[in-house]
Amino acid sequence: xxxxxxxxxxxxxxxxxxxxxxxxxxxxSPRFWLGVAASIGTIYLALRHIDLRQAYHMLGSIRLTWxxxxxxxxxxxxxxxxxxxxxxxxxxxSSPHMSALIPSLLIGAGINLLIPxxxxxxxxxxxxxxxxxxxxxxxxxxxxxxxxxxxVFLFVTFAGLLLIVPWPDWLVGxxxxxxxxxxxxxxxxxxxxxxxxxxxxxxxSGSRHLPARWGDHLxxxxxxxxxxxxxxxxxxxxxxLLGWTALVWAFSAAANWAVLRALALPASPVIALTLLVxxxxxxxxxxxxxxxxxxxxxxxxxxxxxxxxxDEALVFAFWLHMIVVIWLITxxxxxxxxxxxxxxxxxxxxxx
Numbered sequence: 001x002x003x004x005x006x007x008x009x010x011x012x013x014x015x016x017x018x019x020x021x022x023x024x025x026x027x028x029s030p031r032f033w034l035g036v037a038a039s040i041g042t043i044y045l046a047l048r049h050i051d052l053r054q055a056y057h058m059l060g061s062i063r064l065t066w067x068x069x070x071x072x073x074x075x076x077x078x079x080x081x082x083x084x085x086x087x088x089x090x091x092x093x094s095s096p097h098m099s100a101l102i103p104s105l106l107i108g109a110g111i112n113l114l115i116p117x118x119x120x121x122x123x124x125x126x127x128x129x130x131x132x133x134x135x136x137x138x139x140x141x142x143x144x145x146x147x148x149x150x151x152v153f154l155f156v157t158f159a160g161l162l163l164i165v166p167w168p169d170w171l172v173g174x175x176x177x178x179x180x181x182x183x184x185x186x187x188x189x190x191x192x193x194x195x196x197x198x199x200x201x202x203x204x205s206g207s208r209h210l211p212a213r214w215g216d217h218l219x220x221x222x223x224x225x226x227x228x229x230x231x232x233x234x235x236x237x238x239x240x241l242l243g244w245t246a247l248v249w250a251f252s253a254a255a256n257w258a259v260l261r262a263l264a265l266p267a268s269p270v271i272a273l274t275l276l277v278x279x280x281x282x283x284x285x286x287x288x289x290x291x292x293x294x295x296x297x298x299x300x301x302x303x304x305x306x307x308x309x310x311d312e313a314l315v316f317a318f319w320l321h322m323i324v325v326i327w328l329i330t331x332x333x334x335x336x337x338x339x340x341x342x343x344x345x346x347x348x349x350x351x352x
Contacts, residue, residue, distance in 0.1 A: 036288045042297035051311050058263070058315045066262030070323045073255040078331070080251055081105055084149075084244035087237070088142035089134075090227050100131040103335035110332015113325055114289045121147075127336075130343045137221045141228020148185050149245040150280075155182040157249065158277050165274055165305055174281065193232035196225060252276055259320045266306060275302040275320075290329060295321050 082101040089095040108124030125139035155178050161167075162175065203222045207215030231237040253272040260267035282298040283291075299317035300310060308316075 040288075040293065043293040046293065046297040046300055046314060046317070049310055050314055055311045055314050058312060059318065061263065062319055063262045063264075066258050067319070067323060070255050070258035070262065071327055073251055073258055074324055074327055075331075077248060077251040077255065078102065078105055078109065078328075080244065080247050084241065084248060085142060085146060087240055087244060088145055088228070088231050089138070090230070096128055096132050096134050100128055100134075103338055104128040104131065106328070106331045106335040107339065108332075110329045110336070113291060113329050113332075127339050130339055135220075135224045138224040138228050141225045142231075145189070145229065145231055145241070148189055149241050150248075151178075151182050151185060152242070153245050153249050154277065154280055155179060157273055158281075161270070161274055161277060164270055167305070171278075178281075189229070190232055193229040196222070196229060200226070249273075249276065255324060256320065259316060259323055263312070263316055263319065265303075265308060265312060265316060271303075271306055274305060275299060278302040290325055291321075295325060 079098075079102060082098055082105050085105065086095050086098065086101055104124040104127040107127045108120035110120070111123045112118060112120030121140065121143050125134075125136045125143065128134045128139050129136050155175075158175055158178060162172070167175075200219075200222060204219060207218045209215075210218065231241060253269065253276045256275045257267050257269070257272040260271065278298050278301060279295065282294060285294055288294075296314065296317040299320055300313040303313035303316060304310070
C-alpha cells in the first residue's frame with residue numbers, strides 16, 4: 001500500500017522484469033508505430049539538400065575537450081534535477097537520499113528516450129520505491145509539480161526569445177497554445193493544492209463504502225497527493241523550485257553551447273536556449289526509440305534560424321544526439337542494472 005511511509009525491504013519484484021512487459025506493450029501501441037513513421041519522415045527532411053561528403057568530413061573535426069565538457073554538463077544537469085526533485089518531498093527529515101534519486105531519475109530519462117510514451121516518470125517513481133520504499137503516489141505527485149515548473153520556464157524562455165529570434169510562423173502560433181497550457185496548469189495545480197486538504201473528509205466518508213483495504217489505500221494515497229502538492233502552498237518553496245529549475249535550464253543550455261563550441265559553430269546563450277526550447281517542445285512529438293530523426297531535424301531547424309548551413313547543422317545534431325540522448329540512455333541502463341542488483345540484495349530471505 002502506498003501510504004507515504006518507508007518499508008524495511010522492497011518487494012521481490014525487479015525493474016527489468018516489469019520493463020520487459022512495458023516493452024511488449026509499447027510494440028503493440030499505435031503511437032509507437034506513428035513515432036517510427038514520424039522518424040522516417042524527419043530523417044528524410046533532415047537529409048534533404050545535404051552534402052553528405054562534406055558532413056562526413058566535418059564529423060571528425062569535433063574537439064574532444066568540449067565533448068568531455070558537454071558530457072559532464074549533462075551529468076550536472078541530472079544531479080541538479082535530482083536535487084530539485086528532493087526539494088519537493090516533505091521537510092520532515094525523511095526525504096529520499098540523493099544516492100537513490102539520481103539513479104531513479106536516470107532510469108526515467110533513459111526510458112522516456114527509449115520508449116516514446118512518457119513511461120519514464122512511472123519508472124523513476126517505481127525505482128525510488130524499490131530503493132527507499134518511498135510512496136509511488138507521493139513521488140508521482142512531486143513529478144507533476146516538477147513538470148509544471150518546467151512548463152512555466154519553457155513558456156517564459158520562449159516568450160523572451162520571441163523578442164530576439166525570428167521564429168517561423170508555426171512556432172509563434174504554438175506559443176499561444178503554450179501560454180494557455182502554462183496558465184491553465186498553474187490555475188488547476190494551485191487551486192488543487194489549496195483544496196485537497198479540505199476535501200479529505202469527503203474522501204474518508206466515501207472510503208467507508210469500500211472494502212477496508214481499498215478504503216485505507218484511498219485515504220493514504222490522498223494524503224500522499226496532498227504532501228506532493230504541498231510545495232505549491234508555500235511561497236518560499238515555490239521560489240526554491242523555480243530557482244532549481246533555472247539552474248536545470250542553464251546547465252541544459254550550457255551543454256548545447258559546449259557542443260556548438262566543439263564544432264566551432266556560432267555559439268551564444270541565445271542560440272543554446274533556442275535549441276533547448278525547440279528540442280523541449282519537440283519532445284511531445286511522436287518519435288521512434290532514442291528520438292532518431294525527430295531530434296536531428298528539430299536541431300537543424302533551430303540552427304537554420306541563425307543561418308547555419310544545413311551540412312554543419314546536421315553534424316551538430318548528430319553529436320548533440322550522441323552527447324545528450326545516447327549518453328542519458330547509457331546512464332539510464334547502468335542505473336537500471338544497479339537498482340536491480342540493489343533490489344535483489346535487499347530482498348530478505350524466506351523466514352527473515
